[in-house]
Amino acid sequence: MRHWSDTRTAALLVASLAVLSFAQDRTTEQGEAQITDPNQECAPYFYAPSSNAINSFPPIWTVATLLASDTAGQAKWNSISASIPTDIQPKGQPNGSTIGVTYDTVNDPDCWWTIRQCTTPKRSGIPSDIASIPEPKTMGYAFDDGPNCSHNAFYDFLASQNQKATMFYIGSNVMDWPLEAQRAVADGHEIGAHTWSHRYMTALSSQDAFAELWYTMQAIKLVTGVTPTSWRPPFGDVDDRIRAIAAGLGLETIIWKYDSNDWRNGVNGITPADVDADYGYFISNSTSGTFNTVGGIMLTHELNNYTMSEAIKFYPQLQSAFSHIVPIGVALNKTQPYVETNYSLPSFSQYVGGTTATNGSSSSGGSSSSGSGTSTASSSTASSSSGGSGSSGSSKSNGAAIAVAGVTPVLVAGAALLIASLAL
Ligand SMILES: *[C@@H]1O[C@H](CO)[C@@H](O)[C@H](O)[C@H]1NC(C)=O
Numbered sequence: 408m409r410h411w412s413d414t415r416t417a418a419l420l421v422a423s424l425a426v427l428s429f430a431q432d433r434t435t436e437q438g439e440a441q442i443t444d445p446n447q448e449c450a451p452y453f454y455a456p457s458s459n460a461i462n463s464f465p466p467i468w469t470v471a472t473l474l475a476s477d478t479a480g481q482a483k484w485n486s487i488s489a490s491i492p493t494d495i496q497p498k499g500q501p502n503g504s505t506i507g508v509t510y511d512t513v514n515d516p517d518c519w520w521t522i523r524q525c526t527t528p529k530r531s532g533i534p535s536d537i538a539s540i541p542e543p544k545t546m547g548y549a550f551d552d553g554p555n556c557s558h559n560a561f562y563d564f565l566a567s568q569n570q571k572a573t574m575f576y577i578g579s580n581v582m583d584w585p586l587e588a589q590r591a592v593a594d595g596h597e598i599g600a601h602t603w604s605h606r607y608m609t610a611l612s613s614q615d616a617f618a619e620l621w622y623t624m625q626a627i628k629l630v631t632g633v634t635p636t637s638w639r640p641p642f643g644d645v646d647d648r649i650r651a652i653a654a655g656l657g658l659e660t661i662i663w664k665y666d667s668n669d670w671r672n673g674v675n676g677i678t679p680a681d682v683d684a685d686y687g688y689f690i691s692n693s694t695s696g697t698f699n700t701v702g703g704i705m706l707t708h709e710l711n712n713y714t715m716s717e718a719i720k721f722y723p724q725l726q727s728a729f730s731h732i733v734p735i736g737v738a739l740n741k742t743q744p745y746v747e748t749n750y751s752l753p754s755f756s757q758y759v760g761g762t763t764a765t766n767g768s769s770s771s772g773g774s775s776s777s778g779s780g781t782s783t784a785s786s787s788t789a790s791s792s793s794g795g796s797g798s799s800g801s802s803k804s805n806g807a808a809i810a811v812a813g814v815t816p817v818l819v820a821g822a823a824l825l826i827a828s829l830a831l
């Protein structure tokens with residue numbers, strides 16, 4: 408009798424534990440991916456591999472510096488530093504302020520993207536940026552600033568469409584939200600680097616700029632097992648000096664020609680209508696033939712619920728306007744997007760043929776819903792665009808710095824909590 412009741416109690420206990428752990432599993436990628444309440448998603452958690460390694464990284468959300476104890480980083484720096492142009496000085500402040508900067512904006516000798524979107528280096532031996540993609544009528548699909556703690560609804564949406572994208576992750580976010588970073592790999596997305604602390608890279612010393620990229624690569628490797636071979640400069644702020652550093656680290660520089668300005672919503676008077684108009688321009692450019700020989704890239708973000716909601720809202724129109732929507736690496740046939748060679752992306756033709764899954768991804772290829780059709784998009788309310796297009800901007804935007812500043816305190820708080828749980 409006693410034996411019976413013990414067994415029963417034990418069974419009940421196991422059952423309730425199972426329910427509990429299902430509801431609150433913040434220890435695995437699979438568990439984390441099932442949380443739907445954004446408040447629960449954004450509650451900090453402890454994850455041993457990254458939390459225990461926090462001292463091997465610069466403090467999160469501060470400009471990275473190369474750590475004296477980091478022998479691998481020091482060795483890498485020493486191996487590439489001779490390839491960095493020494494005739495280009497840091498420009499302005501890490502927050503984007505260019506007060507006091509003098510620069511020959513007519514000749515743009517450093518190919519400083521921020522001036523007039525230069526993408527072909529003025530110095531020899533440095534690769535050009537990728538600003539468009541070779542496949543016609545194709546959109547290179549990419550999202551910056553993640554992993555966002557509350558991205559499950561967005562990633563669920565992408566999965567429901569069997570749609571993969573390139574995720575340019577911020578190193579500090581990866582350390583804060585490691586299980587969310589793992590979801591990108593599990594879902595078959597491509598991961599690129601988006602720096603450690605999201606500052607204006609051309610303002611940093613060469614060694615700090617190196618550290619911004621190096622520690623982002625290390626964080627992504629630590630948490631997801633893969634090391635990216637592409638990066639996207641925050642605010643597009645890159646010049647030949649920064650390009651050389653990225654190239655030394657094996658990183659391809661990916662930029663854009665269209666800006667949704669989703670990240671600027673609410674900054675400097677930019678409204679949701681402006682953002683909708685900028686999405687609309689990209690779509691109407693496509694339907695009017697702009698991408699008939701060379702495909703396009705638009706800057707979009709995983710920054711917050713608004714930017715992710717915009718992406719979901721416009722997805723059907725993008726699908727109508729473009730023949731294919733693919734990750735950047737897929738558009739380039741870059742079947743090995745990582746340093747680790749046992750992990751591959753589909754080629755462009757594989758992807759559009761329905762093989763969208765990556766080798767090593769846990770998600771199944773599923774049936775492809777990828778774009779066919781070249782029907783005309785019902786272009787959205789393309790009213791006025793005080794938001795401007797991606798080709799505006801002859802100076803660094805302080806609005807950008809403000810947008811970043813708005814994000815930072817939350818993350819610093821998250822970090823403090825992570826450290827607090829470490830102390831326990
Ligand atoms: C940027 O940083 C500089 C130097 O620290 C400071 O003087 C300036 O006020 C900052 N600008 C903004 C917009 O935060």
Ligand SMILES: *[C@@H]1O[C@H](CO)[C@@H](O)[C@H](O)[C@H]1NC(C)=O
Pocket residue numbers: 665687688689691692695796797798
């Ligand atoms: C194409 O996009 C640009 C903004 O990048 C916009 O000014 C232009 O009006 C668009 N063209 C069409 C046909 O939508």
Ligand SMILES: *[C@@H]1O[C@H](CO)[C@@H](O)[C@H](O)[C@H]1NC(C)=O
Pocket residue numbers: 445449554555556557580710711712713814817818
């Ligand atoms: C992610 O999005 C949520 C909801 O918009 C926001 O509260 C949070 O600050 C964002 N940032 C990160 C890094 O998760």
Ligand SMILES: *[C@@H]1O[C@H](CO)[C@@H](O)[C@H](O)[C@H]1NC(C)=O
Pocket residue numbers: 445712713716
């Ligand atoms: C996220 O945005 C969507 C669409 O704008 C909205 O319906 C939803 O309430 C938002 N969620 C949160 C948590 O703010």
Ligand SMILES: *[C@@H]1O[C@H](CO)[C@@H](O)[C@H](O)[C@H]1NC(C)=O
Pocket residue numbers: 541542738739740754755756
């Ligand atoms: C990708 O590969 C396909 C054939 O599979 C080829 O037609 C296309 O030109 C390639 N694109 C690039 C950018 O190499």
Ligand SMILES: *[C@@H]1O[C@H](CO)[C@@H](O)[C@H](O)[C@H]1NC(C)=O
Pocket residue numbers: 742751752753754757762764765766
């Ligand atoms: C996966 O790996 C196999 C064997 O190496 C290769 O033939 C195939 O093309 C790969 N598939 C994808 C989607 O990368």
Ligand SMILES: *[C@@H]1O[C@H](CO)[C@@H](O)[C@H](O)[C@H]1NC(C)=O
Pocket residue numbers: 632747749750766767768
């Ligand atoms: C790739 O190789 C590494 C190291 O050998 C291993 O840890 C990882 O699981 C492998 N990944 C895949 C997708 O096979």
Ligand SMILES: [Zn+2]
Pocket residue numbers: 551552601605641642
């Ligand atoms: Zn960014």
